[in-house]
Amino acid sequence: MSAIQVEARAPANPWRLEIRAMLALAWPMILTNLGQTAMTATDVMMMGRLSADTLAAGALGANLYFAPLIFGLGLMLATSPMIATELGRRRHSVRDLRRTVRQGLWLAILVSIPIWIVLWNAEAILAAMGQEPALAAQAGIYVRWLQWAVLPFYGYIVLRSFISALERPGWALIIVFVAVAFNVLANWCLMFGNLGFPAMGIAGSGLATSLSSALMFIGMAAVVMMEPKFRRYRLFGRFWRSDWPRFVGLLKLGLPIAGILAFEVTIFNAAALFMGLIDSPSLAAHAIAIQIASISFMVPLGLNQAVTVRVGLAYGAQNPEGISRAGWTAFVMGVSFMALTALAMILWPRLLISAFIDLNDPANAVVIGLAVSFLALAALFQIVDGAQAVAAGMLRGLHDTTIPMIYAAIGYWGVGLPLGVALAFHFGFHGVGIWIGLSVGLAVVAVLLMWRWLRRDQLGLTGMATVTN
Numbered sequence: 001m002s003a004i005q006v007e008a009r010a011p012a013n014p015w016r017l018e019i020r021a022m023l024a025l026a027w028p029m030i031l032t033n034l035g036q037t038a039m040t041a042t043d044v045m046m047m048g049r050l051s052a053d054t055l056a057a058g059a060l061g062a063n064l065y066f067a068p069l070i071f072g073l074g075l076m077l078a079t080s081p082m083i084a085t086e087l088g089r090r091r092h093s094v095r096d097l098r099r100t101v102r103q104g105l106w107l108a109i110l111v112s113i114p115i116w117i118v119l120w121n122a123e124a125i126l127a128a129m130g131q132e133p134a135l136a137a138q139a140g141i142y143v144r145w146l147q148w149a150v151l152p153f154y155g156y157i158v159l160r161s162f163i164s165a166l167e168r169p170g171w172a173l174i175i176v177f178v179a180v181a182f183n184v185l186a187n188w189c190l191m192f193g194n195l196g197f198p199a200m201g202i203a204g205s206g207l208a209t210s211l212s213s214a215l216m217f218i219g220m221a222a223v224v225m226m227e228p229k230f231r232r233y234r235l236f237g238r239f240w241r242s243d244w245p246r247f248v249g250l251l252k253l254g255l256p257i258a259g260i261l262a263f264e265v266t267i268f269n270a271a272a273l274f275m276g277l278i279d280s281p282s283l284a285a286h287a288i289a290i291q292i293a294s295i296s297f298m299v300p301l302g303l304n305q306a307v308t309v310r311v312g313l314a315y316g317a318q319n320p321e322g323i324s325r326a327g328w329t330a331f332v333m334g335v336s337f338m339a340l341t342a343l344a345m346i347l348w349p350r351l352l353i354s355a356f357i358d359l360n361d362p363a364n365a366v367v368i369g370l371a372v373s374f375l376a377l378a379a380l381f382q383i384v385d386g387a388q389a390v391a392a393g394m395l396r397g398l399h400d401t402t403i404p405m406i407y408a409a410i411g412y413w414g415v416g417l418p419l420g421v422a423l424a425f426h427f428g429f430h431g432v433g434i435w436i437g438l439s440v441g442l443a444v445v446a447v448l449l450m451w452r453w454l455r456r457d458q459l460g461l462t463g464m465a466t467v468t469n
Contacts, residue, residue, distance in 0.1 A: 018325045022306055022333070028169035030302030032160070034295065035176035039183045039212060043205045044291050046187050048284075048357050052367060054138065054202055055357075056280045059287035060131060061139035061206075063269040064122050065146055070265040072111040072150070074258025076157040078250045079104040081396050083165035084309045088316020098233050101162050103247040105239070107254070108154035119147035131276050138202055145206030149213035156213070159220040159235075165309055168229065175219040183212040256401035260392060263408040267417050267441060271434045274424060282431040285370035288356045289435075293378045293385075296341035300334035300386035304393030307331075311397025320462040327394040327453060331387070338386030345379035374435055381439035384446040391449035398461045400452070407448040416441015 040062065047058040079100050086096045118125075123140025127133060160172045186208035193199025200207065224230040268290065275283040307330035314322030345352065349372045350359060357364050357371075395404050420437020423429040429436065456462055 014321070014325060015329070018310075018322075018329045022303075022310060022326065022329050025164070025167055025169065025309060026302050026306035026330070026333075028173040029164060029305045030299050032169065032172045032176045033298035033302050033305075035173070035180045036298075038180045038295075039209060040291070040294075042180070042184050042187055043209060044287060045356055046191055047202060047205060048288075050191070050201065052284050052357075052364065053135065053280065055287060056276070056283045057135045057138035058142055058202055058205065059272055059283055060126055060135055060276060061122060061142040061146065061202075063272040064126060064139065065119060065143050067262070067266050067269050068115040068118055069150060069153070071258045071262040072108075072115060072154060073157060074256075074261040075107055075111055075250070075254035076104060076154050077161065077257050077261075077396075078254030079158055080161040080165055080305065080308050081312045081399055082250070082253060083162060084312025084397065085316040085399065087165060088313040094233055097162070097165075098235055099243050099246045100250070101158060101233070101235050102239060102241075103243050103250055104158035104161070105155060106247060107250055108151060108158060112151040112154060115150050116147055119143050119150075129273055131273070132280075135276070135280070142202045142206045145203045146209055147206075148210040152210075152213040152217035155217040156220050159217075159224055162224065162233075162235070163220075163230065164305065165312075166229065167309070168227075171223045171227070172220065175216055175223070178219065179212045179216045182215055183208055186211055253399060253401060256405040257396065259405040260401065260408045263405070263412045264445075267412040267438065270417055271420065271438060274421065274434055275431055278424070278430055281366040282370055284357075284367045285374055286431060286434075288353055288367070288371045289374035289378055291356065292345070292352050292375060293382070296338065296382065297385060297389065299337045299341075300389040303330045303334045304389045304396075307390060307393040308397045311394055315398055315462070323398070323456075323462050326397070330394065331390045334386040334390035335383055338382040342379040342382035345375045345382070349375040370431060373432055377432065377435035377439060381442045384439070384443040388442055388446035388449055391446065391453055394453055395449065395456075395461075398456065400456075400459075400461050403452060404449055407452070408445055411443075411445035411448065412441045415444050 043062075044055065044058065048055045082100050083097055086100070090096075122143035123136050126136035126139055131139075156175075160169070163169060163171055187205055189195050189197040190200050190204030190208050191202070192204075197204075221236070224233070224235055272283065272286055272290070275286040307326055310326035310330070311323050314320075314326055350368070352375065353359070353368060353371045357367060359368060392404055395401070416437045416439075418437070419440055420434040423433025423436055424431065425433075427433065452459070
């Protein structure tokens with residue numbers, strides 16, 4: 001059932017209606033995000049079964065891979081608020097939605113080319129950063145197989161934004177879980193040499209993820225071409241016809257979104273690189289803790305995506321009350337959930353860690369101890385992490401992305417990273433110092449974003465929507 005149908009049947013209470021509409025839109029997005037994270041988590045789990053060094057190399061490679069990937073992802077995400085705002089203004093618009101999706105796919109192709117060039121040289125980049133030569137070599141092998149996932153992943157994101165704005169996100173959920181199951185099987189076959197396949201080790205994990213991403217795009221393309229609700233938009237007809245005004249509009253909105261995501265993700269990537277400079281056990285423990293934190297983060301991330309659509313629809317309809325209701329509903333949901341996950345990290349850290357590494361192996365004792373301490377700190381920033389994620393989506397629905405990008409730069413790179421590095425290497429806190437810096441950086445960004453949301457009326461962000469043509 002779509003959020004529109006929920007609204008039609010819900011009681012007159014506008015807050016109750018908004019809660020139901022938000023949940024109807026958000027839960028498939030949340031499960032889709034969990035499915036996508038499960039793909040990466042599966043890779044990490046299976047790398048850990050090979051060896052701790054393989055796990056550390058995979059963490060290095062994955063962090064280098066995600067830095068440019070996330071920047072391009074921000075560009076793709078610009079399609080969501082543009083489509084939602086247009087639907088808020090003209091519910092049955094076809095031409096403008098098609099323009100946005102097509103140019104989003106153009107952008108996916110163009111941005112993938114420089115990313116491939118960078119990732120092909122992963123080993124040299126990691127070596128230049130001072131990483132251990134053996135780990136850098138293994139990570140480079142992994143990334144050369146993994147990098148081909150970039151383009152199909154971007155194409156999938158553009159098409160997912162399209163169907164989500166039309167409030168039919170369930171298709172993305174089905175596709176991603178099929179891809180997760182395929183990824184598990186492909187990892188099992190290609191990493192360990194099962195079912196007659198060659199044992200490729202860490203390279204097999206990269207190939208499995210690339211094949212899974214291709215499957216996701218093919219599945220989503222099939223849905224938009226065959227499902228009657230989507231087929232009428234003819235997204236792939238005359239695909240190569242240029243539309244430079246809409247392309248430039250996507251860039252103007254998407255570049256700040258890309259900046260926000262890049263500042264956030266690269267601080268975590270930098271944290272992993274600094275962990276590698278400390279020692280291999282710290283890097284392996286960090287990989288485990290960040291995977292657990294990433295899984296819980298998928299809920300506020302799903303609410304981020306849902307609130308962008310809900311706020312965008314109200315913004316396009318020139319409905320300030322609807323904007324406020326949508327924003328606060330998602331915010332309370334996200335922060336409440338993250339408070340519960342923080343409690344779980346404090347109470348049951350070893351249970352969570354056991355999914356990634358053998359607790360009974362004495363060789364893993366140092367890694368396990370470090371992972372427990374890192375999870376305790378991860379629990380502290382769960383609430384502010386959820387707050388900043390949802391707040392960014394609230395402002396994105398208003399097409400407000402440039403100032404939030406500046407806030408992200410200040411919080412993550414102006415405060416969080418310098419503090420973490422100082423605590424780790426100057427004051428002797430090592431890996432714990434890095435995690436303290438991450439927590440403080442997230443808190444600063446969350447406060448700044450919510451301050452801007454509270455001032456949106458004075459800033460003129462709730463007035464009539466203007467769609468970039």
